[in-house]
Amino acid sequence: MTGLAIPFRQVVLKVHSRCDLACDHCYVFQHADQSWRGRPRVMPAETAARAAYRIAEHAAAHDVRRVQVVLHGGEPLLAGHRHLALIAAALRDRLDPVCELDLRIHTNGVRLDERFCDLFAAYGIKVGVSLDGDRAANDRHRRHADGRSSYDEVIRALGLLAARPELYAGILCTIDVANDPIAVYEALAALRPPRADLLLPHATWDSPPPRPSETAYADWLIAIFDRWRADGAPMPIRLFDSLIRTAHGRPSLSEAVGLEPSTVVVIETDGSYEQVDSLKVAYDGAPQTGFDVFRHSLDDVAGHPGIRARQRGAEALAEECRRCPVVSSCGGGLFTHRFGAGSFDHPSVYCADLFKLIHHIHRETPMPTSHALPRATVDALATGFGSAPELDRLAQSQLSLRRALLAAQRAQAPAAWDLLVSLDRDHPAALAEVLLHPYVRVWAVGRLRGEGDAAYLANIAAAAAIRAGAEVKIRVSVTAGSIHLPTLGSLDGVSGDDAVLLADASGVRVDGQETTWREAVRLTRGDFSVLLEDSDPHRDCHQWPASGRLRDEEIAQWRRAFEAAWDLIASDYPRYAPGLRAGLTTITPLMTAPSSRPVSSTARHAFGAVAAALPADPATLALLILHEFQHVKLGAVLDMYDLYDESDTTLYHAPWREDPRPLEGLLQGTYAHIAVSDFWRVRRHAVEGEARQEAQENFTRWWSHTAAAVETLTGSGKMTPLGMRFVSAMRETLAPWGDERALV
Amino acid sequence: MTQDTEITSEVYDLRNIPLDEMGSEGDAILSNLARVNPAAARVLVAAFQSSV
Numbered sequence: 001m002t003g004l005a006i007p008f009r010q011v012v013l014k015v016h017s018r019c020d021l022a023c024d025h026c027y028v029f030q031h032a033d034q035s036w037r038g039r040p041r042v043m044p045a046e047t048a049a050r051a052a053y054r055i056a057e058h059a060a061a062h063d064v065r066r067v068q069v070v071l072h073g074g075e076p077l078l079a080g081h082r083h084l085a086l087i088a089a090a091l092r093d094r095l096d097p098v099c100e101l102d103l104r105i106h107t108n109g110v111r112l113d114e115r116f117c118d119l120f121a122a123y124g125i126k127v128g129v130s131l132d133g134d135r136a137a138n139d140r141h142r143r144h145a146d147g148r149s150s151y152d153e154v155i156r157a158l159g160l161l162a163a164r165p166e167l168y169a170g171i172l173c174t175i176d177v178a179n180d181p182i183a184v185y186e187a188l189a190a191l192r193p194p195r196a197d198l199l200l201p202h203a204t205w206d207s208p209p210p211r212p213s214e215t216a217y218a219d220w221l222i223a224i225f226d227r228w229r230a231d232g233a234p235m236p237i238r239l240f241d242s243l244i245r246t247a248h249g250r251p252s253l254s255e256a257v258g259l260e261p262s263t264v265v266v267i268e269t270d271g272s273y274e275q276v277d278s279l280k281v282a283y284d285g286a287p288q289t290g291f292d293v294f295r296h297s298l299d300d301v302a303g304h305p306g307i308r309a310r311q312r313g314a315e316a317l318a319e320e321c322r323r324c325p326v327v328s329s330c331g332g333g334l335f336t337h338r339f340g341a342g343s344f345d346h347p348s349v350y351c352a353d354l355f356k357l358i359h360h361i362h363r364e365t366p367m368p369t370s371h372a373l374p375r376a377t378v379d380a381l382a383t384g385f386g387s388a389p390e391l392d393r394l395a396q397s398q399l400s401l402r403r404a405l406l407a408a409q410r411a412q413a414p415a416a417w418d419l420l421v422s423l424d425r426d427h428p429a430a431l432a433e434v435l436l437h438p439y440v441r442v443w444a445v446g447r448l449r450g451e452g453d454a455a456y457l458a459n460i461a462a463a464a465a466i467r468a469g470a471e472v473k474i475r476v477s478v479t480a481g482s483i484h485l486p487t488l489g490s491l492d493g494v495s496g497d498d499a500v501l502l503a504d505a506s507g508v509r510v511d512g513q514e515t516t517w518r519e520a521v522r523l524t525r526g527d528f529s530v531l532l533e534d535s536d537p538h539r540d541c542h543q544w545p546a547s548g549r550l551r552d553e554e555i556a557q558w559r560r561a562f563e564a565a566w567d568l569i570a571s572d573y574p575r576y577a578p579g580l581r582a583g584l585t586t587i588t589p590l591m592t593a594p595s596s597r598p599v600s601s602t603a604r605h606a607f608g609a610v611a612a613a614l615p616a617d618p619a620t621l622a623l624l625i626l627h628e629f630q631h632v633k634l635g636a637v638l639d640m641y642d643l644y645d646e647s648d649t650t651l652y653h654a655p656w657r658e659d660p661r662p663l664e665g666l667l668q669g670t671y672a673h674i675a676v677s678d679f680w681r682v683r684r685h686a687v688e689g690e691a692r693q694e695a696q697e698n699f700t701r702w703w704s705h706t707a708a709a710v711e712t713l714t715g716s717g718k719m720t721p722l723g724m725r726f727v728s729a730m731r732e733t734l735a736p737w738g739d740e741r742a743l744v
Numbered sequence: 745m746t747q748d749t750e751i752t753s754e755v756y757d758l759r760n761i762p763l764d765e766m767g768s769e770g771d772a773i774l775s776n777l778a779r780v781n782p783a784a785a786r787v788l789v790a791a792f793q794s795s796v
Binding site for chain 2: 370371372373374375376378396397399400401403404406407410417420421424425432639640641722
């Protein structure tokens, strides 16, 4: 063990130590630390190569999957095209085989030209540019040594980047409260950067910032925040996004706020390692570590007390900060800003500003972002029907639940998790489609009980990757000789409990094994299509046993039955069709009961799936689908809302059963039997003779049972106010059917 | 922001929270899940109950 707690994930590489501007607020040249004077102007190629080696060594040793390297200065473009290309090549050569390299450059933009842009495109370098706002704001500090404005040159550079958005990282703006905040905001917003950041000027208690009023910086930032929110947050602003995130318990995006450990290290042009760059404003030599890339690894640097001090979260903060109610958002501010009288054991010199700003943001962005349904949506579902928008809303809340359940598995299969994280970032729709497969949740819940195979996380990831069109090579779970990829199909004939799955344009395979790909079976009628799920290893979660893999003739029977059943639903039960079309994704075949009586089921964790044994006639299949899909809908509603007192242990009479039922069972049965009553209500007019009489009897019986159960629910005293509203809507659906009981 | 005409649920909207920022592991699974998503925790408890 090295004793290394937290590896570095961001390296600032100083490729040039001088600048072609003479900004009077620059922390490199204008503050206490003057070490730049003794350093090489340009980082030599051999130093860059050594730095690349050290970074790769560190990433490999600590399994760091993604490293950000920022080419920095001074002004890094002063290094010139050829030299920057050499440095970028050295970094790519060393790091690409080891980890994902997020390579960036931060420039004042003055020298940016098409040739640089071509170079950045060739090496995958994203570009951040400094600009302090409108012309007046920018020219307040950002001038050439002879006093000339840099504004037009920077705007020209931003124009180049706007034309090549793949290179454009964003704009960094240093705050000066003498500038008009709205003018600064409007100038930045007009440039439409992919991201902007607002940086407090570096200052300490020994060298405090200009402060025309007690909370001048908070007031300046609040003016922008309010306007930004009113505009609908047209561009991400990292400081604001970080404070919103930390207010809701999520990590900060910036070292300027939040309690996340710092993972940044700087490598100067001479190869010396330094701590965070902004420390240059504290005192001469403040960032130095005494280590360099030639003699020391990054592990050596990670042990430096100054680095560790920025990784200890709240523990490293002044006592006053630790007691502060907004400490988790503020995090004591930037480490540098705490310095005073020889110590960092102070609140930030911007403490009053941060406190006021954070309070304002917390008040304006109340916690979250829970799924909510319009009252009209809840009412529509409560009637027993519900159309596509209602079902889409339910599905979206299911997606959130599944993401939470999936995240609980992150430690169980790290490679799969990393793939899922990247898919989530780059192909969220493909991932969502797989996560919404009914039996993904069944697997995830099973894992929390200690059941199932943790490696199945890789099957989920692989399915999403294939859906996204990505090439895949990942070790996946094998069940009974098959690799199941949810929503896609199964690779059969695989030996062992796991295998390395390969998927590319030529197909899906396991090297060295004779395998057969079986596409998932779909039942399709017109533009409506569902999976016939006879392969998922987690489908056997229903009240009745799942069937085995269907034979071709059985699939053909299912197809014929489904087509006829769907035609019946579409023509005779049109109020159910839109909801089914939006929410029914899967039909799971069950074993036929020995008595041949109709068998069907839903499972609470399998939103979107209805399970059934193939019944004798399509009308019965229609009935089973209508009946079971009611449970699907209500289960999703119950995931979102408490409709009844869950602590109630009373058992209630359910007219359709001999044994008394708990309240949820009664509620579920009643809701489902609305559809059953409706089925027979309509059906008696569509058939003749004995069938008609049977339909009539079924209608009157189910209507009476259901109406009686509604009254039991209402009188239970255990329904919540929302539950009472729900049951009331159920009653409103049923009531007029009571007048139709006489068959005319 | 939730409108007056909407009914807020117990399910936090996790669709836009990156997966790598909402994890939980080891012994913290249950408590973290309960914090992030009470409804999922409730489902989970139900799963445990039905397994014993």
